[in-house]
Amino acid sequence: MKVINVNFDNNRYSIYLKRGVIENISNLLTQKTENKKVIIVADKVFRDSVVKKVIKLLDNFEIYIHFMEAGKANKNIKEATEIYSILEKNNIARDSTLIAIGGGVIGDLAGFVASTWYRGMNLVHIPTTLMAMVDSSVGGKVAINFGNTINAIGNYYHPIFTLMDLTLIDTLSNRDYSSGIAESIKCAIISDRDFFNQLSQDSQKILSKERQAVEDFIYKTINIKIAHVQGDIKENNKRLLLNYGHTLGHAIEVSTATDYKEYYRHGEGVSLGIMAVAYIAQKHLNLSSNLYNLFEQIFQKYNLPIRVYAHKIGIDRDTLIEKCMQNIQKDKKRVSNHLRIILVKNIGEAKVYSDIPIALIKEAFEHIIKD
Amino acid sequence: MKVINVNFDNNRYSIYLKRGVIENISNLLTQKTENKKVIIVADKVFRDSVVKKVIKLLDNFEIYIHFMEAGKANKNIKEATEIYSILEKNNIARDSTLIAIGGGVIGDLAGFVASTWYRGMNLVHIPTTLMAMVDSSVGGKVAINFGNTINAIGNYYHPIFTLMDLTLIDTLSNRDYSSGIAESIKCAIISDRDFFNQLSQDSQKILSKERQAVEDFIYKTINIKIAHVQGDIKENNKRLLLNYGHTLGHAIEVSTATDYKEYYRHGEGVSLGIMAVAYIAQKHLNLSSNLYNLFEQIFQKYNLPIRVYAHKIGIDRDTLIEKCMQNIQKDKKRVSNHLRIILVKNIGEAKVYSDIPIALIKEAFEHIIKD
Secondary structure (H helix, E strand, O other): OOOEEEEEEEEEEEEEEEOHHHHHHHHHHHHOOOOEEEEEEHHHHHHHHHHHHHHHHOOEEEEEEEOOOOOOHHOOOOHHHHHHHHHHHHOOOOOOEEEEEEOOHHHHHHHHHHHHHHHOEEEEEEOOOOOHHHHHHHOOOEEEOOOOOEEEEEOOOOOOEEEOOOOOOOOOHHHHHHHHHHHHHHHHHHOOOOHHHHHHHHHHHHHOOOHHHHHHHHHHOOOOOOOOOOOOOOOOOHHHHOOOOOOHHHHHHHHHHHHHEEEOOHHHHHHHHHHHHHHHHHHHHOOEEEEEHHHHHHHOOOOOOOOEEEHHHHOOHHHHHHHHHHHHHHOOOEEEEEEEEEOOOOOEEEEEEOOHHHHHHHHHHHHEOOO | OEEEEEEEEEEEEEEEOOOHHHHHHHHHHHOOOOOOOOEEEEEEHHHHHHHHHHHHOOOOOEEEEEEEEEOHHHHOHHHHHHHHHHHHHHHOOOOOOOEEOOOOHHHHHHHHHHHOOOOEEEEEEOOHHHHHHHHHHHOEEEEEEEEEEEEEEEEEEEEEEEEOHHHHHHHOHHHHHHHHHHHHHHHHHHHOHHHHHHHHHHHHHHOOOOOHHHHHHHHHHHHHHHHHHOOOOOOOOOHHHHHOOHHHHHHHHHHHHHHEEEEOOOOHHHHHHHHHHHHHHHHHHOOOHHHHHHHHHHHOOOOOOOOOOOOHHOOOOOHHHHHHHHHHHHHOOOOOOOOOEEEEEOOEEEEEEEEOHHHHHHHHHHHEOOO
């Protein structure tokens, strides 16, 4: 078993990474709290698998359950209010534990509820997707959407521990698996050339879910994420580098979605966003096309998109580019009209730029978005 | 002008204490943020006074306003959602500023909204009651109620600065003013004998709102509160002492209220709660009646209640005592069945006790609650 000990601004906890690690939940929970009340918030597709198992393992606990659908449209106040109601009706205390079982939507929503119940109750993450393991469950960002704004209402909050059960990777679709790998590639690009080369060379082992290779790249990705968050829990320069590819990628994700129904997975948005900023970097920093080509190759190896085809989505190309530009102006990371874009000069050398001409951003979208 | 520089877990900000200090708002805000968007959340009774003044002073800012009624019943998700809607509709960013103008209800609710909007936007407190100045606006606790549970959903969050305009004290009713003074007396009891003696001796000056006396006791109260919170932002022993009198007082407040319509002001609950725990201390620690008598005297000087008369409230005495006992069992500060009660042996010597017999707590309610 790999154990990652995290210390974010005096919030210390451990991430346990192993096939079958869920088996330890009762022991770990008993060590952390005397309170025997547990509420499970779970993606309903895990009703007969993970959830059933956890309930059986926690037979000496008093368990309440809220199942939900994993769609982004459900990451809202209404769903949060349903969970608050269960907490209130059953006198769930701050030293009771909320266990979030699911992908990013469930972890973000349940984590937000836990972070605010009596100003913070015990939280345990059991991420079920690769994206939730390497990205959303790590770093303390929890949130719900409001109106048309993603993650409008949120908080910074950490679990008492996180269980990453690698048997869950076996059940992921290829598309969801590759989406998570996009975050690993991003982490490699911003900080670790060796890791980038490894992801490039071992793509066959990783894609065929060879156990050692899987554990290894997940472990490395999480450590890079933690290094960027540590000592910097509030948004600021080092953590900001983790948004590499995200500002433009996010605009593409939102612009191609309808009512929170996504066309692209988050990781697919990231690969597209990275290609867009790689284009910007090449122009803005006068780079050769080497880096750009390297990125294209690795994403293609992992079946991640590098171009948007507007007609496939059923949107007019110009309209889509226009929507992307509007969304980018609205981006919440924008502080007082300075749009901050992260560019990479060499692998491992990421930097924030506030002087990218808006025309060059549009050019990047035009480059990525085809008819 | 008195300036209190606060540093709560690396959240540094200043509290400005002065008659007419609101005049400085434009300068202070301009120093803190480049973003020109401001949302004012205000108790509607200040529409033509404080709010009008602030709008005039911020003539170079883009201002949105949400007025609300100050009743505890409005400290709920519905009201918060109305504010979130204004924030979303008008693209309010995280470096925009929410200014909360009102008492504890407005500060708690607006502070909670600000703490969660994009995981924390700029917040400025302009407390308008003495209770909000010395208690609710200091220490970072923000919250809304949920169902029947007070402060069920909350957060820890600090403003970028706080303006305490002492001209607002002039307009307070005697009852609201005395309610706030109860918190000052509490602070004195748990930590400062000289301050206690001063409050006792200067009661006429303070009750007649003599300017120097007012500034002085407010300043001292805030400094005691800050000393107890500093380095201990999450609930834990030193901060816990600030709850002196609150556990039992809170049970009386809640049990005598109907649908959040209060019978007692918060400070009145505190004086009653302190008398109840003074009774417990006398029995549990075998004290003479000196301390108990001293507390009775000071509360009476300030017209604060020391007994509950059930028939005046229209509740049967036994029913009320029963309700108080139920509420105390439910108290959220209870961790795993240990009810923590703070007792004071001598003025300035407060300690947390987890071994108070439940029967003695009932006896204290019986002592305080008359027919």
